[in-house]
Amino acid sequence: MTERATDPADPTEHHRATDPGVVVVVAGAVYDRGRLLAARRSAPAELAGRWELPGGKLEPGESPEEALVRELREELGVEAEPGERIPGEWPLKPGYVLRVWTARLLSGVPRPLEDHDELRWLSRRELDSVDWLDQDRPAVAEAALRLPQA
Ligand code: 523
Numbered sequence: 001m002t003e004r005a006t007d008p009a010d011p012t013e014h015h016r017a018t019d020p021g022v023v024v025v026v027a028g029a030v031y032d033r034g035r036l037l038a039a040r041r042s043a044p045a046e047l048a049g050r051w052e053l054p055g056g057k058l059e060p061g062e063s064p065e066e067a068l069v070r071e072l073r074e075e076l077g078v079e080a081e082p083g084e085r086i087p088g089e090w091p092l093k094p095g096y097v098l099r100v101w102t103a104r105l106l107s108g109v110p111r112p113l114e115d116h117d118e119l120r121w122l123s124r125r126e127l128d129s130v131d132w133l134d135q136d137r138p139a140v141a142e143a144a145l146r147l148p149q150a
Contacts, residue, residue, distance in 0.1 A: 027055030028103040029143035035121040078108035100139040
């Protein structure tokens with residue numbers, strides 16, 4: 001299901017879409033021991049083979065943090081704790097925006113269960129070694145600033 005945020009009186013509204021017609025996609029800059037998790041998309045065809053910060057669309061009634069925890073559990077089989085929002089918002093296809101949170105791995109070893117066919121943990125100096133989706137690049141650059149130099 002897709003969240004189209006609606007009620008301006010809802011106190012959680014600012015956590016969702018600023019524009020009620022916009023679908024929010026949340027992604028996680030998942031850290032573990034000084035490395036950032038990169039995931040290679042297996043679908044749809046136009047995005048397959050490109051690397052992203054894992055995540056997905058908000059479902060109705062979810063906060064972005066809840067959506068992120070759910071997506072990381074579904075897609076990677078891990079438990080993660082959301083941290084801070086990485087400032088900024090990046091347009092995707094028309095009507096969709098990407099927002100990114102940092103997240104810390106709590107338990108589990110990430111596996112590509114859904115939507116991905118490969119995962120890699122990248123140190124700061126390895127971040128340019130994968131072909132990130134264009135829209136993820138600014139968030140990856142911001143996330144890199146939060147990684148220890150390696
Ligand atoms: N992106 C994107 N970068 C990024 C994510 C998580 C998603 O550009 N880091 C885009 C890709 C899709 C759209 O956002 O065009 C929705 O992401 P998707 O397909 O991962 O969302 P889901 O998992 O909620 O989608 P369904 O499989 O349709 O439920």
